[in-house]
Amino acid sequence: MKFVVFRFDPEIDEEPRYETYDLDTPPGMRILDCLNIIREEHDPGLSFRYSCGHGICGSCGLTLNGLASLACQKLVKHYERSPEIKVEPLGFYPVIKDLVVDMEPFFQRMRAIHPENWGKISPVQVSKQLHQSQEDHALIVDAIKCIMCGACTAQCPVMLDEDPEFIGPAAVLRAKRYIFDTRMTDTEERKRAIESPHGVWSCDTRWLCTKVCPKGIQVTNNILDLKAVLKKYSLSNK
Numbered sequence: 001m002k003f004v005v006f007r008f009d010p011e012i013d014e015e016p017r018y019e020t021y022d023l024d025t026p027p028g029m030r031i032l033d034c035l036n037i038i039r040e041e042h043d044p045g046l047s048f049r050y051s052c053g054h055g056i057c058g059s060c061g062l063t064l065n066g067l068a069s070l071a072c073q074k075l076v077k078h079y080e081r082s083p084e085i086k087v088e089p090l091g092f093y094p095v096i097k098d099l100v101v102d103m104e105p106f107f108q109r110m111r112a113i114h115p116e117n118w119g120k121i122s123p124v125q126v127s128k129q130l131h132q133s134q135e136d137h138a139l140i141v142d143a144i145k146c147i148m149c150g151a152c153t154a155q156c157p158v159m160l161d162e163d164p165e166f167i168g169p170a171a172v173l174r175a176k177r178y179i180f181d182t183r184m185t186d187t188e189e190r191k192r193a194i195e196s197p198h199g200v201w202s203c204d205t206r207w208l209c210t211k212v213c214p215k216g217i218q219v220t221n222n223i224l225d226l227k228a229v230l231k232k233y234s235l236s237n238k
């Protein structure tokens with residue numbers, strides 16, 4: 001398989017470039033393993049990020065043939081109909097080197113949905129178990145699967161073209177996870193946070209977040225559920 005890999009070292013390069021590597025790879029090989037072969041056998045200077053290798057840590061996000069993906073989850077055979085696999089950094093985030101991006105804009109957005117007093121659980125709360133029924137758990141179980149890989153945000157056309165300050169699909173999903181959690185006590189503050197400018201209403205339902213999510217989360221449907229609740233909330237506050 002032919003790999004066309006984005007390369008850019010801001011300390012040396014004036015412009016990004018692409019390097020091509022021909023590898024003899026079995027169909028079941030992970031793209032992450034292919035990148036390791038490139039680094040070990042062809043180019044020790046190639047930079048990319050990973051940790052768990054099993055779709056858990058969310059650190060190996062990059063763009064494969066135009067779609068945000070996890071390098072440890074995609075196999076060579078997923079691209080057998082393509083003449084090549086184009087490997088690029090995740091979109092939206094600034095490139096640090098080659099396939100490594102600065103994820104701080106993502107984490108800053110994830111932090112923004114938490115009210116100021118978040119995490120300060122009162123003694124009353126910690127002294128008893130916080131029970132959750134199966135029905136209540138079902139409201140948030142999909143959103144809980146998020147591994148914060150940033151793929152949805154990197155692919156979101158609103159972030160890329162319309163509103164670069166949009167809080168992004170992952171942060172809206174996380175807000176939904178807390179707002180729908182019947183054990184939480186700061187729901188009203190959180191609703192106000194997510195309704196701020198560049199918040200949930202910047203989403204115009206393009207579905208690409210759902211398409212690329214490596215955990216199969218119905219990101220768009222979760223966002224629509226949250227919008228429906230917020231609409232009711234706005235009406236009841238008029």
Ligand code: SF4
Nearest residue numbers: 146147149150152213
């Ligand atoms: S919603 Fe999916 S794509 Fe977005 S950060 Fe979470 S796991 Fe990654």
Ligand code: FES
Nearest residue numbers: 053057058060072
């Ligand atoms: S290396 Fe952890 S998700 Fe890919």
